[in-house]
């Protein structure tokens with residue numbers, strides 16, 4: 001990258017002439033102050049020199065400190081305090097930087113982030129919950145703005161390292177790690193059970209939320225001639241984990257969470273499972289079920305309900321806590337309700353029959369958050385034609401049991417991405433239980449660094465010290481009194497008929513205006 | 528320029544305004560020197576008009592007396608405004624503020640360092656000063672080196688002072704150098720880690736008349752106040768933090784106007 005050689009040169013200049021590198025990178029004040037401090041103090045000592053004594057070594061230490069800080073500063077460049085949006089991004093993206101690139105019409109491109117387009121569509125946007133602009137009117141539409149970011153193409157790679165790395169699972173976590181590690185020049189092999197890479201994104205998430213064409217292009221663009229993809233191979237069945245351990249220098253396990261839990265109530269075999277329904281719909285099957293009940297309150301429940309609605313069924317969701325407690329993404333829940341899906345809160349099934357379900361009311365218990373108890377005598381029957389259960393998933397990690405430590409839910413126990421086996425690393429849903437794509441991407445990238453540090457035998461903290469973040473020239477934008485952009489949606493009557501995307505494009509003008517609402521916190525709020 | 532910067536500039540000038548010293552050399556030893564300025568400002572500076580309370584305190588401690596005058600003085604100022612003088616009129620604090628403005632690589636100071644200033648206060652300015660009967664903090668103080676030590680030695684015409692330069696002077700210069708570099712990298716490094724005057728005032732932050740108040744219903748925990756704060760105090764969590772210097776920047780910067788200052 002061109003910017004890297006610039007910093008490299010600045011570091012060299014600073015090592016030779018204190019303050020020179022800062023002046024070279026146009027930070028004149030910093031250069032001037034460092035030079036004055038270093039050469040000024042030497043000059044002072046020359047003027048008042050009275051010979052070497054014990055404290056002379058203290059002086060040498062102080063000069064070394066000045067020199068070291070000066071070199072490190074030239075190497076890293078100036079930095080800012082992280083604003084809330086950046087601190088809260090699980091994927092490690094700096095939203096304020098790309099927003100500023102848009103707002104200031106800057107030609108620089110944001111460095112490539114894997115699954116950036118996917119995040120634009122389905123991230124729950126924790127950054128917007130933290131955005132400072134909330135205090136004035138409402139959060140900047142950080143997630144929606146992703147669609148007009150001009151991003152760098154993935155860099156061309158060269159195989160400069162001889163180690164081989166295996167990655168199990170081609171979900172967002174595994175592929176992000178594969179991308180990052182192939183940039184570093186490793187030889188990567190990805191094992192995937194399904195026929196196509198992408199994990200949950202390709203196999204399950206319906207296309208009205210995440211357009212297939214975009215996703216495929218993104219994955220294709222990211223992986224082009226970089227990694228060896230072995231699809232249709234399930235580790236633990238088609239090939240043994242031991243063989244992989246023996247053959248590769250490091251293994252990254254990102255198998256996601258695919259083992260569905262059961263409710264443990266009579267008649268459960270009469271119900272469908274949410275994952276099966278979503279997978280079959282993705283494969284092209286049409287369900288004509290009539291009146292459908294969906295049990296659950298997560299993303300899966302909402303996705304199942306909205307997909308079935310689009311195939312002409314009448315759908316209700318039954319959730320055992322309150323609507324406001326639903327873990328599903330808020331925006332999707334609202335959209336689902338707009339589309340005419342009824343959400344019945346504080347209800348849970350007791351027994352499932354062929355044509356009807358016995359439901360009972362629940363109540364929130366005081367004390368423990370999220371705990372519910374059944375209300376005695378509130379049982380009632382609901383007549384439905386089919387019931388879909390989406391009751392959470394946990395990792396299927398039994399084939400790893402002999403090698404790695406897992407907890408009782410099947411999650412792999414890790415510390416900074418390292419598992420109990422020195423060669424094996426893990427991340428994504430396999431470690432977190434069901435989380436989000438942003439967590440998966442963030443962990444993939446972070447663990448890739450850990451693996452790199454491990455294979456180079458560099459301690460983690462030194463590896464972190466030498467990392468450099470992307471920071472273009474940022475402009476402070478005057479504060480604007482504008483309301484948050486209204487994200488255009490397709491008309492409700494139209495969108496419940498097919499699987500095309502629900503969110504529409506806004507004009508560039510509107511997007512620019514939205515970007516200008518950002519307060520550029522790090523610049524505005526520095527001392 | 529904000530009001531704070533203007534006052535800081537004026538205060539710096541007033542506290543060091545003995546112009547004749549530039550032509551005549553020597554230091555001012557007139558009537559005003561008997562009074563303390565409410566903040567760290569070396570009395571040995573050729574331009575200084577007032578004496579430094581830390582110097583006075585150590586002087587009395589060294590003599591084995593109880594320093595009623597300085598303790599009362601600190602107490603009065605502290606009870607009124609807490610650590611406000613640090614934020615508005617301290618010349619060395621102002622100097623560090625300017626250093627931090629330089630665009631460079633910034634780091635965060637680990638929290639436990641904040642308590643080290645009590646060690647300096649009790650250990651160096653108290654116990655050691657008492658045992659040796661010498662003002663040991665002044666002997667190491669970077670403000671003293673910057674505005675007194677260096678100019679005095681450089682402007683020395685007779686050569687008497689220069690002859691005295693020894694290991695002690697070398698040490699002062701190295702401490703000054705290190706503290707300047709670290710204050711470029713961290714917010715007010717000296718104030719937060721070492722300053723014994725700040726340490727004394729910080730005790731009063733909890734009781735002072737001037738107070739900051741957070742409206743918890745309004746605060747959205749955006750931490751803008753902490754980022755803006757010259758001492759990096761999480762003011763929205765602890766409005767009477769020992770490190771709060773009452774500069775009131777956070778009051779201006781809070782997007783929801785959740786911070787109020789009030790006199791109780």
Ligand SMILES: Cc1cc2nc3c(=O)[nH]c(=O)nc-3n(C[C@H](O)[C@H](O)[C@H](O)COP(=O)(O)OP(=O)(O)OC[C@H]3O[C@@H](n4cnc5c(N)ncnc54)[C@H](O)[C@@H]3O)c2cc1C
Nearest residue numbers: 169171172173193199200235255256299428429435436437
């Ligand atoms: C219906 C649904 C909707 C969701 N909606 C959202 C949303 O709106 N926003 C959001 O942020 N997140 C959402 N999520 C969560 C998100 O999809 C996951 O957190 C994310 O995909 C996890 O990525 P991963 O790489 O860790 O795992 P996965 O995506 O699950 O990938 C794991 C891959 O490993 C493969 N694999 C498993 N075992 C083996 C084996 N033994 N051998 C070889 N390969 C194997 C699997 O086939 C899979 O391809 C949703 C999840 C679901 C189920």
Ligand code: SF4
Nearest residue numbers: 085096131132518519
């Ligand atoms: S206003 Fe801008 S910089 Fe501040 S949190 Fe929101 S998006 Fe980030």
Ligand code: SF4
Nearest residue numbers: 746747749750752781
């Ligand atoms: S700036 Fe205001 S809203 Fe933000 S954290 Fe501080 S007090 Fe709270």
